[in-house]
Amino acid sequence: MDNSNDFYRSRQGRKCETVERPDPVVWGEGGSPLAPEQSKHYDKEGFLFLESLLTPAEVDEFLVEARRLAGGEGVEPEDLVREPDSDVVRSVFRIHKTSSIYDRLVRDPRLLGPAQQLLGGQVYIHQSRINLKPGFLGKEFYWHSDFETWHIEDGLPLPRALSISVLLSDNNEFNGPVMVMPGSQKLYVRTVGETPKDHYRASLRKQEVGVPSTDALTDLVHRFGLVAPKGPSGSILLFDCNLIHGSAGNISPYPRHSAFFVFNSMENLPVEPFTGQAPRPSFLAERDPVPLEPVAPIRSSIPAAPHA
Ligand code: 6CS
Ligand code: FE
Numbered sequence: 001m002d003n004s005n006d007f008y009r010s011r012q013g014r015k016c017e018t019v020e021r022p023d024p025v026v027w028g029e030g031g032s033p034l035a036p037e038q039s040k041h042y043d044k045e046g047f048l049f050l051e052s053l054l055t056p057a058e059v060d061e062f063l064v065e066a067r068r069l070a071g072g073e074g075v076e077p078e079d080l081v082r083e084p085d086s087d088v089v090r091s092v093f094r095i096h097k098t099s100s101i102y103d104r105l106v107r108d109p110r111l112l113g114p115a116q117q118l119l120g121g122q123v124y125i126h127q128s129r130i131n132l133k134p135g136f137l138g139k140e141f142y143w144h145s146d147f148e149t150w151h152i153e154d155g156l157p158l159p160r161a162l163s164i165s166v167l168l169s170d171n172n173e174f175n176g177p178v179m180v181m182p183g184s185q186k187l188y189v190r191t192v193g194e195t196p197k198d199h200y201r202a203s204l205r206k207q208e209v210g211v212p213s214t215d216a217l218t219d220l221v222h223r224f225g226l227v228a229p230k231g232p233s234g235s236i237l238l239f240d241c242n243l244i245h246g247s248a249g250n251i252s253p254y255p256r257h258s259a260f261f262v263f264n265s266m267e268n269l270p271v272e273p274f275t276g277q278a279p280r281p282s283f284l285a286e287r288d289p290v291p292l293e294p295v296a297p298i299r300s301s302i303p304a305a306p307h308a
């Protein structure tokens with residue numbers, strides 16, 4: 001498929017190209033619950049870490065549920081993705097559809113408020129999952145921009161989406177926390193390599209296509225540096241869909257469980273995938289969006305994050 005007119009084309013050319021993103025990172029002016037400095041930090045750095053937003057009791061409840069789902073209870077076999085070289089469960093997808101407490105969590109004003117504010121209006125869930133990353137067994141997630149995959153394989157037109165990762169375990173320097181290149185969300189890397197058929201079956205275990213070249217990654221790190229936002233369970237990490245990020249394997253005994261929710265703007269609904277291939281299945285990429293309504297009123301402020 002010839003996409004030479006598509007600004008966010010990728011996996012087409014012969015060389016990896018880094019270009020400036022023409023679209024905004026923050027799509028809404030002002031608003032609440034995030035303070036202007038928090039929104040400015042997100043715009044500049046591409047992420048925001050809000051420490052201890054959920055209570056320990058809430059975290060316990062989400063953890064019990066995560067273990068139940070990872071055990072296969074109430075989920076379809078395709079919702080479970082295994083580690084690349086073992087049968088250990090790596091991810092459980094579609095959790096906002098199979099679990100009532102995760103369904104409620106995506107409507108919780110503490111998550112939905114910032115998502116609506118930053119994306120400028122109504123949003124829905126494009127993808128949800130738990131990443132287990134158990135001690136000793138959880139493998140890495142190689143460097144990537146989520147948006148590159150969601151544009152090319154799912155047809156999201158513009159980078160008007162964000163992820164919220166809810167930390168269900170303490171994240172420390174040992175258990176493979178997410179690492180980000182702050183500021184990299186303002187560039188876009190057109191990667192090299194064709195998308196194999198049903199690429200997701202391999203990429204969710206180990207992504208090798210749609211990732212920047214090592215030269216491009218080296219340049220990005222020299223320019224932006226690396227940050228691993230760490231903190232206690234119950235914290236949340238919001239990050240732009242085009243922020244380059246990854247995480248190392250977990251060879252520590254400490255698990256790193258987290259729940260991820262991808263909020264996409266209702267003004268950025270998916271079109272035909274830019275691969276020319278069939279859309280990915282709906283457990284990975286929603287194609288029937290319903291705007292989220294908050295379960296309680298959205299508060300006027302969120303406590304300032306120590307890392308913000
Ligand atoms: O496929 C996805 O939607 C997500 N998973 C991987 C391994 N890369 C892109 C995106 O984060
Ligand atoms: Fe990702």
